[in-house]
Amino acid sequence: MKHPEKQPLLKAQNLHKAYRRGAHRVEVLQGASLCVHPGEFVAVMGQSGSGKSTLLHLLGTLDVPDKGEIYFQGHRVDGLNSRARDRLRNQSIGLVFQFYHLLPELTLLENVLCPLMIRYGYWAYRWRRRQLEQRARELLAQLGLDHRLHHRPQELSGGELQRGAIARALVTEPQLLLADEPTGNLDAQTGQEILRLLSCLHRQQGLTIVMVTHDPQVAAVADRVLQLAQGVLNPLDQKVLWRAAG
Amino acid sequence: MYKYLLCWRYLRARWIALASVVSVTLGVATMIVVNAVMSGFQHEMHMRLKGILGDVIIEARSFDGLPDPDAHLEQIRRQVGQELASATVSVHVPAMLSFQVAGRWITRPVTLIGIDPATCAQTCRFAEYLQHPANRRRVSFRLHEGGYFVRDPEGGPKAGLRRGMELAGWPWRRYRARQQLLAPTPEPEPGDQSSQPQKQLQDGRDLKPVEISAMQLATWGTSAQVALQVYETLLEQLSYEVVESRITEEGGLELLVGPRQEAAAASPEDPFAAAAPQQSDFDPAREQHTGCILGMAIASIRRSDGSEDFLLLPGDDVKLTLPTAGTPPKAVTETFTVVDFYFSKMSEYDSNFVFVPIDKLQQLRGMIDPQSGVRFVSSIQLKLKDPARAQWVRDRLRQVFPARFYVVQTWRDRQGPLLAAVQMETAILNVLLFLIIAVAGFGILAIFFMIVVEKTRDIGILKALGAHSTGILGAFLGYGMALGAVGAGVGLALGLLLVWKLNQVADALGQLTGHRVFDPAIYYFYEIPTRVEPATVAWIVLGALAIAVLASVWPACRAARLRVVETLRYE
Ligand SMILES: Nc1ncnc2c1ncn2[C@@H]1O[C@H](COP(=O)(O)OP(=O)(O)O)[C@@H](O)[C@H]1O
Ligand SMILES: [Mg+2]
Numbered sequence: 001m002k003h004p005e006k007q008p009l010l011k012a013q014n015l016h017k018a019y020r021r022g023a024h025r026v027e028v029l030q031g032a033s034l035c036v037h038p039g040e041f042v043a044v045m046g047q048s049g050s051g052k053s054t055l056l057h058l059l060g061t062l063d064v065p066d067k068g069e070i071y072f073q074g075h076r077v078d079g080l081n082s083r084a085r086d087r088l089r090n091q092s093i094g095l096v097f098q099f100y101h102l103l104p105e106l107t108l109l110e111n112v113l114c115p116l117m118i119r120y121g122y123w124a125y126r127w128r129r130r131q132l133e134q135r136a137r138e139l140l141a142q143l144g145l146d147h148r149l150h151h152r153p154q155e156l157s158g159g160e161l162q163r164g165a166i167a168r169a170l171v172t173e174p175q176l177l178l179a180d181e182p183t184g185n186l187d188a189q190t191g192q193e194i195l196r197l198l199s200c201l202h203r204q205q206g207l208t209i210v211m212v213t214h215d216p217q218v219a220a221v222a223d224r225v226l227q228l229a230q231g232v233l234n235p236l237d238q239k240v241l242w243r244a245a246g
Numbered sequence: 247m248y249k250y251l252l253c254w255r256y257l258r259a260r261w262i263a264l265a266s267v268v269s270v271t272l273g274v275a276t277m278i279v280v281n282a283v284m285s286g287f288q289h290e291m292h293m294r295l296k297g298i299l300g301d302v303i304i305e306a307r308s309f310d311g312l313p314d315p316d317a318h319l320e321q322i323r324r325q326v327g328q329e330l331a332s333a334t335v336s337v338h339v340p341a342m343l344s345f346q347v348a349g350r351w352i353t354r355p356v357t358l359i360g361i362d363p364a365t366c367a368q369t370c371r372f373a374e375y376l377q378h379p380a381n382r383r384r385v386s387f388r389l390h391e392g393g394y395f396v397r398d399p400e401g402g403p404k405a406g407l408r409r410g411m412e413l414a415g416w417p418w419r420r421y422r423a424r425q426q427l428l429a430p431t432p433e434p435e436p437g438d439q440s441s442q443p444q445k446q447l448q449d450g451r452d453l454k455p456v457e458i459s460a461m462q463l464a465t466w467g468t469s470a471q472v473a474l475q476v477y478e479t480l481l482e483q484l485s486y487e488v489v490e491s492r493i494t495e496e497g498g499l500e501l502l503v504g505p506r507q508e509a510a511a512a513s514p515e516d517p518f519a520a521a522a523p524q525q526s527d528f529d530p531a532r533e534q535h536t537g538c539i540l541g542m543a544i545a546s547i548r549r550s551d552g553s554e555d556f557l558l559l560p561g562d563d564v565k566l567t568l569p570t571a572g573t574p575p576k577a578v579t580e581t582f583t584v585v586d587f588y589f590s591k592m593s594e595y596d597s598n599f600v601f602v603p604i605d606k607l608q609q610l611r612g613m614i615d616p617q618s619g620v621r622f623v624s625s626i627q628l629k630l631k632d633p634a635r636a637q638w639v640r641d642r643l644r645q646v647f648p649a650r651f652y653v654v655q656t657w658r659d660r661q662g663p664l665l666a667a668v669q670m671e672t673a674i675l676n677v678l679l680f681l682i683i684a685v686a687g688f689g690i691l692a693i694f695f696m697i698v699v700e701k702t703r704d705i706g707i708l709k710a711l712g713a714h715s716t717g718i719l720g721a722f723l724g725y726g727m728a729l730g731a732v733g734a735g736v737g738l739a740l741g742l743l744l745v746w747k748l749n750q751v752a753d754a755l756g757q758l759t760g761h762r763v764f765d766p767a768i769y770y771f772y773e774i775p776t777r778v779e780p781a782t783v784a785w786i787v788l789g790a791l792a793i794a795v796l797a798s799v800w801p802a803c804r805a806a807r808l809r810v811v812e813t814l815r816y817e
Contacts, residue, residue: 118713
């Protein structure tokens with residue numbers, strides 16, 4: 001263990017999740033466990049359909065496991081009611097998706113501000129508006145998007161969209177960033193840019209990241225890589241990974 | 247906060263959703279226009295229905311009327327004096343009006359009303375319907391030299407010409423006297439000249455139908471049976487008789503009258519001879535008989551362009567045959583000079599009412615007790631300082647005037663059935679129109695479902711970012727409300743604009759289709775009356791908003807309940 005003295009930021013134990021498809025059950029997770037310490041960059045690797053997204057949704061409190069426990073900062077979160085989970089997600093967890101998922105009716109800046117708008121009520125938001133907008137602008141400038149503030153998602157390239165999505169995830173200053181195949185929909189070069197950005201955030205700001213991917217080359221950026229297979233998580237040897245990455 | 251931004255953005259970005267509120271817009275606009283027109287009509291109707299009635303009316307149950315109105319008034323003052331603005335008395339009696347047109351006698355049933363010119367004008371809307379400016383200021387039964395309104399002064403620029411009215415007054419009377427047309431050539435004929443003989447008896451006598459509506463009877467305060475008896479008396483005087491009579495379902499009276507059998511056999515002698523005043527020294531060119539004011543529709547024929555021709559003008563003489571008080575009633579005939587017209591645009595009134603001075607009528611009918619000099623009247627009309635207190639005053643007076651002998655009513659009680667009918671019509675129409683908006687609600691429902699399906703992913707994203715279900719619900723309800731507000735707002739503007747320009751629109755439609763939407767010959771209006779009532783408009787707009795919100799409740803609930811993970815998995 002890297003930080004034995006510290007409490008893990010995220011701990012999942014023996015997660016089970018099954019989907020019912022018609023008559024038969026699809027057992028996706030069958031006792032997956034993981035432990036992420038603050039400041040770690042963990043990658044989860046697995047084939048397509050192995051249940052990576054399912055795992056990430058459970059960790060991000062978007063869904064509840066059939067069995068098993070999830071602890072966030074030492075508190076159990078899988079049993080919380082929906083309102084508490086919504087609040088946790090809004091305040092402490094940033095999510096990045098393969099397909100960016102920006103709202104098409106809003107400009108980039110508004111998209112980035114969206115979690116903050118959700119956090120504050122109308123008057124509370126108006127009250128803090130300058131300060132919050134300032135934060136969003138700085139963040140976007142940092143990600144090189146300061147010339148795209150008032151563009152709609154359909155006017156932006158894939159790389160810009162994903163950087164916007166990352167800005168949206170970070171604007172709430174979360175303790176944990178969950179990324180689901182963040183490069184999955186990008187060409188190699190832009191993918192690399194995004195990966196560089198993530199590891200840069202990790203190194204410079206000590207951001208804790210859990211990223212899932214099917215691509216060994218992408219996974220290689222992380223400090224630690226776990227393999228998801230047959231519904232369980234196993235540590236993956238760096239050498240195997242390098243070999244797989246070529 | 248995001249809710250408001252999203253509502254706003256969705257509203258701006260989704261034009262298709264606005265299509266769903268077009269029906270709301272149209273519904274609201276139609277409802278506003280229809281209500282404005284109905285309300286305008288109703289207002290006009292009310293004004294016209296109120297006509298010559300005071301706020302509270304006290305009548306005697308007896309056909310002979312109530313004696314000594316001054317004593318009654320004294321008692322009324324004691325009871326409700328603080329509410330009273332003014333009071334007047336009147337005598338109502340069915341009568342036959344006969345006049346000559348082109349040498350032929352026309353006789354028709356009318357309601358003869360004796361009024362006190364001084365107090366009547368203060369108590370009810372009487373003076374404002376007269377057609378000479380001086381009479382509007384101060385009612386008088388004297389013939390004027392001229393100056394009668396040649397066009398309806400309330401008719402606006404489209405009021406039609408009243409042909410011949412420029413001659414009305416003394417010049418006409420002098421002309422008629424010179425032509426010796428004022429001397430009676432007795433050959434009266436009951437019924438309208440236009441109505442053809444309907445039936446012939448075996449002995450070859452022509453029969454004419456005469457109809458007396460329930461409303462007309464109501465203005466006399468008599469039942470159909472009493473009216474029938476009175477008519478028999480009157481017709482006898484005119485050498486006619488009632489061959490057949492029928493009381494209609496509405497309570498009106500239908501008569502078939504023909505010449506009296508013995509009169510038909512013998513050559514008809516002058517039926518007015520007995521009654522005609524001995525007028526050797528009467529100079530019709532310089533003198534007038536007692537004045538009478540005719541309902542204008544009795545004398546005029548209205549054309550569809552709004553202009554009018556006249557059978558009679560102020561200055562002409564007419565004969566009135568009326569029943570005396572007492573049992574059995576006898577008929578008396580008297581000559582009057584038409585001095586003005588009464589034109590309230592309420593055709594029931596305008597085609598039936600003839601006003602004469604009350605003293606003269608009381609004298610003719612023998613309503614003055616020869617010993618004591620006590621006069622009888624048919625009704626006492628009260629005008630209140632605050633018309634809204636009418637019911638209170640009525641109830642108070644009912645305590646003093648026993649129902650066995652008196653009928654105490656507000657004018658609304660009196661016109662109750664008609665008012666209720668109009669109200670009913672408005673209510674039904676509103677229900678139907680509101681159904682249109684309800685249908686629009688289903689349109690919103692459908693399009694909202696579409697939007698929810700289309701926005702499934704966005705809803706998932708918002709939830710992933712920490713939005714709670716209630717927030718999503720609020721966003722979609724707000725969106726529905728915003729759509730409703732846009733629809734109702736545009737509808738409101740459109741409706742008010744249409745109401746404002748309604749007459750121009752009606753004219754344009756008329757020109758386009760070659761068919762007049764609004765024929766002044768039928769309605770006695772030159773323009774479509776409209777009246778926008780803020781409360782009604784507010785109800786319409788609120789109703790439309792409520793429907794829009796209701797229609798979005800279901801889709802919004804669905805949006806709120808959507809499971810997040812499924813929506814995020816795929817592009
Ligand atoms: N809502 C669902 N209903 C049924 N099966 C599902 C559902 N969601 C995912 N699955 C199945 O679960 C498995 C894991 O899916 P997923 O977590 O998306 O895999 P990955 O992200 O690794 O490609 C897949 O076989 C998928 O078909
Ligand atoms: Mg996946």
